[in-house]
Each structure stands twice: as C-alpha cells, then as structure tokens.
Amino acid sequence: MPNKEPSQAREDKDSNSIGAVTTGKSLRADARRNRDRVLDIAAKVFATEGLDVPIDVIASRAGIGIGTVYRHFPTKEELIEAVVFSFKQCLIEKAREMLLQDDPGLAFFDFLSLIVRESMGNKAIIATLARAGEGIHRPLSGNAMDFQHALGELLKRAQQAGSVRNDIQVADISAILFGVMRTLESNADPGLSERILSVVCDGLRGR
Numbered sequence: 001m002p003n004k005e006p007s008q009a010r011e012d013k014d015s016n017s018i019g020a021v022t023t024g025k026s027l028r029a030d031a032r033r034n035r036d037r038v039l040d041i042a043a044k045v046f047a048t049e050g051l052d053v054p055i056d057v058i059a060s061r062a063g064i065g066i067g068t069v070y071r072h073f074p075t076k077e078e079l080i081e082a083v084v085f086s087f088k089q090c091l092i093e094k095a096r097e098m099l100l101q102d103d104p105g106l107a108f109f110d111f112l113s114l115i116v117r118e119s120m121g122n123k124a125i126i127a128t129l130a131r132a133g134e135g136i137h138r139p140l141s142g143n144a145m146d147f148q149h150a151l152g153e154l155l156k157r158a159q160q161a162g163s164v165r166n167d168i169q170v171a172d173i174s175a176i177l178f179g180v181m182r183t184l185e186s187n188a189d190p191g192l193s194e195r196i197l198s199v200v201c202d203g204l205r206g207r
Contacts, residue, residue, distance in 0.1 A: 035072045037062050043083045046124030051080060078122070087125055088147050091115065095150035105163025108154045109201050115177060120184060120193045148174070162206045176200055 015136050019163035041062040045053050059066040094114060098107040119125045152170035159166050180196055 008077055031072075034068055037081055038064060038069050038072060038079070039086065042079055043086070043124070046080065046083055047122040050123040055079065083124060085143055087118075088143050091118070092143060092146050092150050095147075095154055099150075099153055099157065104154070104157035104161040105206075107121070108158035108164060109204075111151070111154050112173075112177075112201065113197060116180060116184075116193050116197050119181060164204050165206050168204060 030096065042058050045058055045061065055069055055073075056066050058079075059069045062069070073137075074084060091114070095111055098111050101107040148170060151173060155164060155168065155170055155173060157169070158164040180193075182198065183196065184193055
C-alpha cells in the first residue's frame with residue numbers, strides 16, 4: 001500500500017488534533033453546565049428547606065449523579081459556600097452600582113433594604129449571614145472582605161453627606177444585620193422585616 005503524501009499526512013494529523021480539542025471543549029462545557037445546574041438547584045433547595053438537606057437529594061433533583069456533584073463540590077460545606085459566594089457576589093456588584101448614585105444616603109439605606117429583602121424567606125442566606133455575624137471580629141478574606149469593603153464605602157459616603165450618624169462603623173452594621181437575620185430566621189411574620197428595617201434605619205440616620 002503506497003505511503004500517504006506528506007501534505008495528506010499533515011492534514012490527517014491536524015484533523016485528529018481538532019477532533020481532540022473539540023471533544024475537550026465539549027467536556028468542559030458539560031462540566032460547567034453540570035456545576036451551574038447543581039448550584040442552581042442547591043440555592044433553591046437550601047433557600048426553601050434549609051441547610052440540612054442531604055447532597056444526594058440535591059443531586060437527585062438536579063438529575064445528576066452524586067459522584068458528579070462531589071467532583072465539583074467535595075464536601076457539603078463547599079457547596080454551601082459556593083451558593084453563598086454567588087449571593088454575596090451579586091450584592092457586591094449591586095453595592096458598586098449604588099456607589100455611583102447621586103444620593104449617598106439613599107444608596108446606603110436602599111442597600112440595607114436590599115440585603116434584608118433578598119434574605120427574607122431564604123433559609124440558607126439567613127442562616128449563613130447570621131453564622132457569619134457570629135465571627136464579625138475575625139479576619140475576613142475573599143468576597144467576604146469585598147462585601148465588607150463595599151458596605152463600608154457606602155457607609156462612608158452616607159456619613160460624609162450627613163445622612164448617617166458619624167459614630168457608626170461598618171462592623172456595627174454587620175452586627176445589626178446579624179441581629180436582624182437571627183430574628184428573621186425564627187419568625188414567619190411577613191411584615192416583621194419591614195418594621196425592623198424601619199427602626200434600624202431611623203436609628204442610623206444623621207442627627
């Protein structure tokens with residue numbers, strides 16, 4: 001059988017390489033979709049049923065094998081952290097948008113309202129934010145630090161505008177949010193969050 005021409009051999013080699021790359025990209029895309037699916041289902045399940053839901057239940061509802069879940073999230077704690085990370089990242093992006101608003105006081109109080117509103121009824125977020133509040137004096141890192149920094153910037157601008165009292169620090173706001181979340185965690189009254197928030201905001205306003 002005659003040997004292939006060099007050009008043909010190169011063509012066959014290139015074709016095989018392209019096929020390998022395409023397969024790899026396809027696998028990576030599938031892995032990303034699986035991870036996103038697990039995160040989406042976990043966020044919904046944790047929100048409505050709390051953090052005690054087993055991973056195999058989440059895998060079943062996501063229609064994904066439990067082994068696939070563990071490949072992306074080796075422990076349940078890592079899955080919870082990923083869900084909370086995504087939530088906090090959305091808050092950080094919103095805070096950065098609010099830093100561009102013309103009214104610093106309105107931006108600050110709107111952000112507090114946003115945190116409470118988004119957390120209300122979400123068992124996972126209330127539990128994790130409350131748990132984080134227990135360690136408000138511990139060093140922060142990652143997007144927890146970014147969240148604290150964004151909140152601090154909103155607070156500083158509001159104080160400079162005279163909208164928030166000057167003796168309040170960002171750690172105080174974290175402690176207040178911790179108390180609010182703990183209260184909401186164990187109370188189903190739908191109007192409670194608005195009443196608490198109104199009292200908190202009145203107490204924070206500049207004199």
